[in-house]
Amino acid sequence: MQDIASNIIRIKIVMFFNYFKALTAKTVLIFSTFFVFILIVLALSVYEFTLKVMEKENNRVINIEYKYLIKTYLKYGTQKLMITINQRSKNQNTAIYLATDKLYNKLAGNLNSWPEEKLDSEGFISFEISRALGSEIITHKSRAKIIIFKNGTKLLVGRDVQPEILISKALINLIIFAIIFIIIAGIIGSALLGRYSLTKVNILNTAIQKITDNDLNGRINNKTINNEYKQISTNVNRMLQRIDELVDNSKNISGNIAHDLKKPLTKLKANLELASIKIRNKKSITYIDDAINEADNLIKIFNALLDIASFESEKKQDFKVFNLSSTIKSIIEIYLPVFEDNNIKLISNIEEKLKIFGNNILLTQSFTNIIDNAIKYSTTNRDKEIKITLNKKNENIYLNFIDNGDGIDKDNYSRVFDRFFRLEKHRQTDGNGLGLSLVKAILKLHNASISLSNNKPGLIVKIMFTDNS
Amino acid sequence: MKILLIEDDLSTLSFIKKGLNEFSHVVDTFSNGHDGLDAAYLNEHDIIILDRMLPGIDGLTIVTKLRNNNITTPVLFLSALGEVDDRVKGLKAGGDDYLVKPFSFAELIARIEALNRRQNPKSHVDILQIHDLILNKRNRKVTRNSKNINLQPQEYKLLEVLMENSNELITRTMLLEKVWDLHFDPQTNIIDVHISRLRKKIDKDYEIQLLRTIRGAGYSIQYNKN
Numbered sequence: 001m002q003d004i005a006s007n008i009i010r011i012k013i014v015m016f017f018n019y020f021k022a023l024t025a026k027t028v029l030i031f032s033t034f035f036v037f038i039l040i041v042l043a044l045s046v047y048e049f050t051l052k053v054m055e056k057e058n059n060r061v062i063n064i065e066y067k068y069l070i071k072t073y074l075k076y077g078t079q080k081l082m083i084t085i086n087q088r089s090k091n092q093n094t095a096i097y098l099a100t101d102k103l104y105n106k107l108a109g110n111l112n113s114w115p116e117e118k119l120d121s122e123g124f125i126s127f128e129i130s131r132a133l134g135s136e137i138i139t140h141k142s143r144a145k146i147i148i149f150k151n152g153t154k155l156l157v158g159r160d161v162q163p164e165i166l167i168s169k170a171l172i173n174l175i176i177f178a179i180i181f182i183i184i185a186g187i188i189g190s191a192l193l194g195r196y197s198l199t200k201v202n203i204l205n206t207a208i209q210k211i212t213d214n215d216l217n218g219r220i221n222n223k224t225i226n227n228e229y230k231q232i233s234t235n236v237n238r239m240l241q242r243i244d245e246l247v248d249n250s251k252n253i254s255g256n257i258a259h260d261l262k263k264p265l266t267k268l269k270a271n272l273e274l275a276s277i278k279i280r281n282k283k284s285i286t287y288i289d290d291a292i293n294e295a296d297n298l299i300k301i302f303n304a305l306l307d308i309a310s311f312e313s314e315k316k317q318d319f320k321v322f323n324l325s326s327t328i329k330s331i332i333e334i335y336l337p338v339f340e341d342n343n344i345k346l347i348s349n350i351e352e353k354l355k356i357f358g359n360n361i362l363l364t365q366s367f368t369n370i371i372d373n374a375i376k377y378s379t380t381n382r383d384k385e386i387k388i389t390l391n392k393k394n395e396n397i398y399l400n401f402i403d404n405g406d407g408i409d410k411d412n413y414s415r416v417f418d419r420f421f422r423l424e425k426h427r428q429t430d431g432n433g434l435g436l437s438l439v440k441a442i443l444k445l446h447n448a449s450i451s452l453s454n455n456k457p458g459l460i461v462k463i464m465f466t467d468n469s
Numbered sequence: 470m471k472i473l474l475i476e477d478d479l480s481t482l483s484f485i486k487k488g489l490n491e492f493s494h495v496v497d498t499f500s501n502g503h504d505g506l507d508a509a510y511l512n513e514h515d516i517i518i519l520d521r522m523l524p525g526i527d528g529l530t531i532v533t534k535l536r537n538n539n540i541t542t543p544v545l546f547l548s549a550l551g552e553v554d555d556r557v558k559g560l561k562a563g564g565d566d567y568l569v570k571p572f573s574f575a576e577l578i579a580r581i582e583a584l585n586r587r588q589n590p591k592s593h594v595d596i597l598q599i600h601d602l603i604l605n606k607r608n609r610k611v612t613r614n615s616k617n618i619n620l621q622p623q624e625y626k627l628l629e630v631l632m633e634n635s636n637e638l639i640t641r642t643m644l645l646e647k648v649w650d651l652h653f654d655p656q657t658n659i660i661d662v663h664i665s666r667l668r669k670k671i672d673k674d675y676e677i678q679l680l681r682t683i684r685g686a687g688y689s690i691q692y693n694k695n
Contacts, residue, residue, distance in 0.1 A: 373656075
């Protein structure tokens with residue numbers, strides 16, 4: 001149970017990551033990354049700017065205070081300065097004052113000791129210092145300006161700049177939070193969008209695949225969709241309609257030609273036959289007989305074309321339940337002497353009493369066609385062998401014809417079922433390239449599938465009848 | 470033979486008529502079902518050649534009516550359709566044989582003659598004989614010059630069909646239908662293979678060859694002294 005559960009989770013994870021393979025998901029991810037980058041740049045600028053503004057403001061306030069105290073000293077002397085400093089120290093929370101003598105002994109102010117830090121380029125000193133605020137002792141970042149008077153008295157005027165630090169910290173937190181949020185939102189968003197687009201595209205994909213595999217009559221059902229995918233599927237449907245019409249046309253053309261040419265050909269042949277009855281000259285009769293044979297071949301081709309057209313129109317004539325096992329056995333019996341004469345070893349494994357619903361005569365024709373091909377295209381001299389098996393598995397009936405003859409290249413597996421297609425190496429042998437087309441048309445009429453594979457050497461023809469009766 | 474030909478396509482009709490005349494048959498022709506049926510009711514013909522599709526009354530109906538009136542003249546159906554269920558329907562309605570257009574005259578003639586023979590058939594006879602070749606239907610034994618010949622079931626069936634129509638042409642198509650129940654012509658020459666096997670057994674060791682190949686048409690079993 002746990003295995004199954006963990007497997008399901010694994011599959012779900014794989015599926016989740018598959019969503020990111022969608023183009024839409026990738027686009028969203030790329031866009032999110034870009035957005036995060038922009039945000040970082042923007043946030044850093046805001047951060048810098050804010051800090052600058054705050055620093056400037058603090059410096060301005062310090063300068064005002066600084067100038068005021070210098071004026072006080074110059075006008076009223078040291079005494080007054082000390083009083084002012086002490087007064088101001090009491091009222092202020094953020095202002096910092098310290099006055100000392102030249103030996104750094106505290107004279108007045110709210111700082112206890114002189115900071116050891118050095119001056120910066122603008123004449124300010126930054127330091128961290130503990131001081132009493134009400135009943136608490138606090139350690140804050142501070143900045144101050146200093147001056148040393150002629151009598152050695154040193155004065156420090158500064159400000160607590162802790163708010164600057166707090167705001168910068170808050171800003172950094174905000175930025176980090178925003179970046180994380182955007183990354184998460186980007187991943188989730190791209191997964192969702194990826195899934196959405198994949199589902200929609202999959203609907204199109206499976207529909208198109210089905211249509212390609214089975215028949216051109218299928219269409220994509222897009223009634224429930226109402227977006228850009230609808231447009232695509234509508235256009236695909238229109239394309240299919242057009243292809244369907246073209247295929248139908250080409251089918252009808254060969255059928256129509258066959259139908260129209262058959263009649264004059266019949267008359268031609270009849271006249272030739274009448275002539276051969278009349279003529280007593282033996283040499284002339286040979287010519288006429290040859291002409292009659294050629295006419296017969298043409299008529300055979302036309303008949304095959306008309307047959308294929310009629311099977312493709314799916315008229316199920318004379319269908320009934322019959323014993324397929326006996327049919328195959330009697331075909332084998334008919335062909336046994338032929339196999340012997342061609343030095344072909346026959347191996348057959350026919351399961352008894354398998355019945356199907358269909359047309360016995362037509363199926364017999366298609367099976368003999370396959371056997372005929374196996375005999376015809378076993379031209380090598382090694383131990384020739386044909387294996388015919390019939391068995392039932394999972395309600396399906398499988399009929400295989402396996403030879404070790406010349407075989408067919410994999411590339412041509414589907415083309416050999418096309419009308420008039422012949423393998424290059426067999427162009428010189430008799431045949432019209434309609435045999436397997438006929439086989440396929442007959443099997444399709446029975447909802448049976450036919451597939452070819454390599455027997456190394458030779459050909460495996462697999463026919464599958466699905467249980468539909 | 471007196472033949473009634475009912476066919477609505479006039480060119481086919483005239484070709485068949487000409488051809489049959491060449492073989493010295495008398496042919497009455499009609500191009501619609503009504504007239505054809507009336508002629509058939511006269512019951513004067515040896516064979517009726519009948520097109521499936523006819524204006525007026527179609528071929529199937531004509532046969533049904535004739536059989537209902539106890540007219541048993543053999544009927545050979547002609548059809549341009551040639552689809553399987555047509556053949557089945559034609560034979561079910563009471564037709565005796567079926568031929569798909571286009572056919573060869575040799576085929577038509579062979580079939581007409583086979584139908585005519587059925588009127589006084591050899592099939593009721595248990596023992597068929599050509600010269601010194603004897604086929605006994607009752608015990609399925611075949612002998613030549615009193616020597617037993619051991620035949621496979623298919624060889625026996627082939628010989629039986631040939632001997633029932635001895636001295637006459639049996640076309641390849643007729644053999645495929647009657648011996649193997651195949652209603653199409655396979656690419657592989659099944660007939661040649663089977664005929665040559667039969668020939669080995671019945672003719673090979675004898676001076677007089679009974680099983681003849683009629684070039685381009687079919688086979689015949691016959692005894693010619695020369």
